[in-house]
Amino acid sequence: MQLLGTRGFEPRARLPGETALAQRLGVSRPVLRQAFARLREEGRIDARKGSGTFVTDALPQVKPLSLGTLENIADIRAFLEFRCFMEGEAAARAALMRNADQMHQVSLCRERFDQALADGGDAVEEDVAFHDAVAQACGNRFFSMTMTALAPQTRFSIGLSRSLAGRPRDARRAGVCQEHAAVEAALKQQDATAARQAMEAHLRGGIARLFGSGAND
Numbered sequence: 001m002q003l004l005g006t007r008g009f010e011p012r013a014r015l016p017g018e019t020a021l022a023q024r025l026g027v028s029r030p031v032l033r034q035a036f037a038r039l040r041e042e043g044r045i046d047a048r049k050g051s052g053t054f055v056t057d058a059l060p061q062v063k064p065l066s067l068g069t070l071e072n073i074a075d076i077r078a079f080l081e082f083r084c085f086m087e088g089e090a091a092a093r094a095a096l097m098r099n100a101d102q103m104h105q106v107s108l109c110r111e112r113f114d115q116a117l118a119d120g121g122d123a124v125e126e127d128v129a130f131h132d133a134v135a136q137a138c139g140n141r142f143f144s145m146t147m148t149a150l151a152p153q154t155r156f157s158i159g160l161s162r163s164l165a166g167r168p169r170d171a172r173r174a175g176v177c178q179e180h181a182a183v184e185a186a187l188k189q190q191d192a193t194a195a196r197q198a199m200e201a202h203l204r205g206g207i208a209r210l211f212g213s214g215a216n217d
Helices: 018-025 029-041 073-097 100-118 124-136 141-165 170-188 192-211
Strands: 045-048 052-055
Touching: 018 029, 029 045, 073 124, 073 141, 073 170, 073 192, 100 124, 100 170, 124 141, 124 170, 141 192, 170 192
Parallel strands: none
Antiparallel strands: 045 052
8 A cells, every 4th residue: 555654644553444444545345455464464554453453663575676597698698788887886886985894895805706716716706795895885775685686697697607718717817806906996096987987897898708809899
């Protein structure tokens, strides 16, 4: 019910009787009862015997975002292009909004990524953690929530890139590390434009590494 939270339907407010509310909303009583049942399941209303039905303080429960699987090569490329736009803006905002603790976390994740590659690992989890740390630093929880929702697809695309390339060659490995370092440096300098450009360059570099050097033409 969209009325919840509006005037007269604030938290702790007592709802009108069933007949009066059904007439006000222009719905039948059975339809209203179904809506009430759903709202009770969500914890948004509380029926008290002998007192009536009251609006609770609970916020509506939102199901976690699910984007499904990457079905084909076109999906993978479209997904990476989407990340370019979204994470570029997240990095720009992070450069302006990050605090010292968040900056430290970005640097720590970058160092762990470098070390994982140096040790011969695929560094997939460290890569995901670095990008998540940047999103966390931007001061808008919806960026980090989106990164969490994208994590399965992100792991898959990174893993695919690693497997197609085999064990990372020195030049390729150094390039990825330098790209992460450029993002980190822009955040440290609080340069939003440089942060956006560095993140977009990094992700477009990933497209080129996966699809070939002409992938961005």
